[in-house]
Amino acid sequence: MTIGIVVFPGSNCDRDVRWALEGCLDQPTRFLWHEERDLSGLDAVVIPGGFSYGDYLRCGAIARFAPVLEAVSAFAERGGPVLGICNGFQVLTELGLLPGALTRNRSLHFLCESTLLSVSPGDCQWLRHYAADERISLPIAHGEGRYQAEPDQLKQLEDGGQIVLRYVANPNGSLGDVAGLCNRRGNVLGLMPHPERACDPAIGGIDGRRLLALAIG
Amino acid sequence: MPLFHARVQVSLRPSVLDPAGEATRAAAGRLGVSGVKRLRIGKSIELSLEAPDRATAQAQLELLSDRLLANPVIEDWTLDLAEAD
Numbered sequence: 349m350t351i352g353i354v355v356f357p358g359s360n361c362d363r364d365v366r367w368a369l370e371g372c373l374d375q376p377t378r379f380l381w382h383e384e385r386d387l388s389g390l391d392a393v394v395i396p397g398g399f400s401y402g403d404y405l406r407c408g409a410i411a412r413f414a415p416v417l418e419a420v421s422a423f424a425e426r427g428g429p430v431l432g433i434c435n436g437f438q439v440l441t442e443l444g445l446l447p448g449a450l451t452r453n454r455s456l457h458f459l460c461e462s463t464l465l466s467v468s469p470g471d472c473q474w475l476r477h478y479a480a481d482e483r484i485s486l487p488i489a490h491g492e493g494r495y496q497a498e499p500d501q502l503k504q505l506e507d508g509g510q511i512v513l514r515y516v517a518n519p520n521g522s523l524g525d526v527a528g529l530c531n532r533r534g535n536v537l538g539l540m541p542h543p544e545r546a547c548d549p550a551i552g553g554i555d556g557r558r559l560l561a562l563a564i565g
Numbered sequence: 566m567p568l569f570h571a572r573v574q575v576s577l578r579p580s581v582l583d584p585a586g587e588a589t590r591a592a593a594g595r596l597g598v599s600g601v602k603r604l605r606i607g608k609s610i611e612l613s614l615e616a617p618d619r620a621t622a623q624a625q626l627e628l629l630s631d632r633l634l635a636n637p638v639i640e641d642w643t644l645d646l647a648e649a650d
Contacts, residue, residue, distance in 0.1 A: 413633075452585060496581055496582075498580070521584075
């Protein structure tokens with residue numbers, strides 16, 4: 349079991365994700381440079397946080413055309429588990445694997461703090477080790493995490509049980525209190541909070557462990 | 566091959582909150598201009614493109630605008646196209 353971690357120029361949580369998986373969960377990983385296309389031997393893929401390609405134009409807009417993401421899209425279409433964290437979530441929306449978009453925080457502040465989340469795992473593979481309505485604490489660190497979708501789209505996501513993570517106290521103005529979204533099939537999860545920063549009790553909590561451990565089985 | 570100059574204007578869709586625009590509007594008040602009722606920040610992209618003819622240039626610029634320069638989920642765009650001298 350090996351987990352791929354995508355690395356764009358400007359990614360800055362790739363090593364944190366590796367440390368969380370290998371250091372805390374004893375899970376082998378492989379870095380996937382943005383120009384790679386070979387995902388053979390990988391059981392899941394994580395797109396980590398950061399500022400891919402400088403986030404020029406829009407967050408995730410240029411990353412979306414990276415060769416590695418063609419392979420990741422095909423992997424997701426085959427049912428492979430894909431997790432996008434923070435900038436990775438923005439990339440997944442630009443790529444169209446998840447609907448909507450992430451826009452500037454309502455307050456204009458870059459928010460770096462712990463947030464309480466309500467979990468509605470539904471069919472989401474990544475959240476299968478969490479109970480319905482369980483509350484967990486994960487840190488956020490973003491300037492553009494305010495989820496935006498048209499009202500009918502948002503209603504569809506709510507009705508379909510795809511809003512799997514919600515802020516208990518909405519920090520950024522996100523519509524529907526969306527902190528994380530899953531695709532219908534349940535294999536692609538995007539979330540603004542950072543589970544990899546909540547895997548070691550020494551740095552304030554381990555609520556992210558079960559999420560990253562999911563890929564393991 | 567003919568060269569075309571184009572300008573693509575990208576603006577946030579009316580339904581999308583623009584907190585940066587609001588902050589700028591507030592600053593206009595502090596400058597003493599109190600009548601600004603609406604201020605929305607967008608992007609203007611200028612580009613020059615080689616294409617065999619105007620129709621091809623138009624089609625390629627529309628593709629670029631819709632798939633790269635703007636995200637239609639949150640943004641609208643308009644395109645001005647001119648052929649170089």
